[in-house]
Amino acid sequence: MARIRLAVFIFGIAALTVNAPCFAWGDQGHKIVALIADHYIEPAVRTKVHTILAGDTTHLTPDKEIANEATWADKFRDSDRNTTKIHYDQTHNWHFVDIELSQPNIDMACSNHPAIPHGQVASNADPEDCVVDKIAQFAAELKNPSTTAQEMRLALQFLLHFVGDVHQPLHASDDHDHGGNAKNVQTGVDSGTLHHYWDSVFVAKLGSDPVFVAKNIISTVTPGQLNAWRKGDASSWAQQSFEASKLWVYRDLGAADAAGRYTLSANYARNATNITSRQLARAGVRLAKILNEALQ
Numbered sequence: 001m002a003r004i005r006l007a008v009f010i011f012g013i014a015a016l017t018v019n020a021p022c023f024a025w026g027d028q029g030h031k032i033v034a035l036i037a038d039h040y041i042e043p044a045v046r047t048k049v050h051t052i053l054a055g056d057t058t059h060l061t062p063d064k065e066i067a068n069e070a071t072w073a074d075k076f077r078d079s080d081r082n083t084t085k086i087h088y089d090q091t092h093n094w095h096f097v098d099i100e101l102s103q104p105n106i107d108m109a110c111s112n113h114p115a116i117p118h119g120q121v122a123s124n125a126d127p128e129d130c131v132v133d134k135i136a137q138f139a140a141e142l143k144n145p146s147t148t149a150q151e152m153r154l155a156l157q158f159l160l161h162f163v164g165d166v167h168q169p170l171h172a173s174d175d176h177d178h179g180g181n182a183k184n185v186q187t188g189v190d191s192g193t194l195h196h197y198w199d200s201v202f203v204a205k206l207g208s209d210p211v212f213v214a215k216n217i218i219s220t221v222t223p224g225q226l227n228a229w230r231k232g233d234a235s236s237w238a239q240q241s242f243e244a245s246k247l248w249v250y251r252d253l254g255a256a257d258a259a260g261r262y263t264l265s266a267n268y269a270r271n272a273t274n275i276t277s278r279q280l281a282r283a284g285v286r287l288a289k290i291l292n293e294a295l296q
Contacts, residue, residue, distance in 0.1 A: 026200035033164040034070035035214035036284020073161035097130040098174035123154040135234035142294040167283035173245035202276040229285045
């Protein structure tokens with residue numbers, strides 16, 4: 001069963017001290033994913049994407065370019081988080097799939113895949129669903145020519161974000177710690193939650209400019225990787241993120257100190273930064289695959 005993410009601390013790399021809500025990959029990571037995808041989408045598809053996003057009248061992002069629109073789903077979710085909570089309650093579970101390390105079961109993590117009732121749209125479907133199902137549902141809507149213009153835009157905005165989410169290892173795994181939000185870690189004098197480090201800190205280590213980082217990552221992607229990464233679907237991608245979490249997120253944490261805090265070694269941080277780069281690359285390539293197939 002998907003469970004509500006705990007609030008986490010969003011910190012800057014230089015000063016990890018400001019209390020704020022959790023964002024998967026952080027805005028930086030989602031922008032990088034979108035920019036990588038933009039490199040791989042076909043020219044005609046890129047035109048359609050820009051046309052659809054031009055219809056965004058929510059003013060939740062600074063502009064309607066693909067990089068900023070990839071952050072929209074977080075902004076939408078949190079737009080009424082402290083008031084009516086309509087958007088928050090409807091969509092917050094859609095950002096992750098908590099596959100338990102001890103008893104991995106993606107069906108259980110996806111609330112046994114609730115179907116969309118006849119005549120209902122994906123953007124107003126079961127709030128207990130998971131990111132795996134939402135990617136499939138919104139991709140189908142984006143491909144369907146009978147989808148309304150408004151739902152088409154919502155489908156695209158959610159896809160731009162959720163394909164990134166499913167590649168964040170702690171959005172596809174859980175060690176009875178709310179996706180790493182209940183584990184406190186430190187590196188030197190800086191501290192935060194394990195989830196936050198994988199959301200933002202290791203992304204920030206790749207560079208401060210998402211355009212620069214995206215170009216660097218694209219330059220490392222081989223033709224063989226492109227072919228391999230374009231295979232599968234959201235379910236297999238979630239399973240891959242889950243395996244990455246077992247191997248790289250949790251395995252080398254070591255033991256907690258008397259205060260329950262884990263110290264991340266320099267080697268852990270180095271490996272985590274490399275894994276983060278790879279996951280962002282996979283997400284961008286796969287987002288482009290979905291858009292090319294749906295909007296060709």
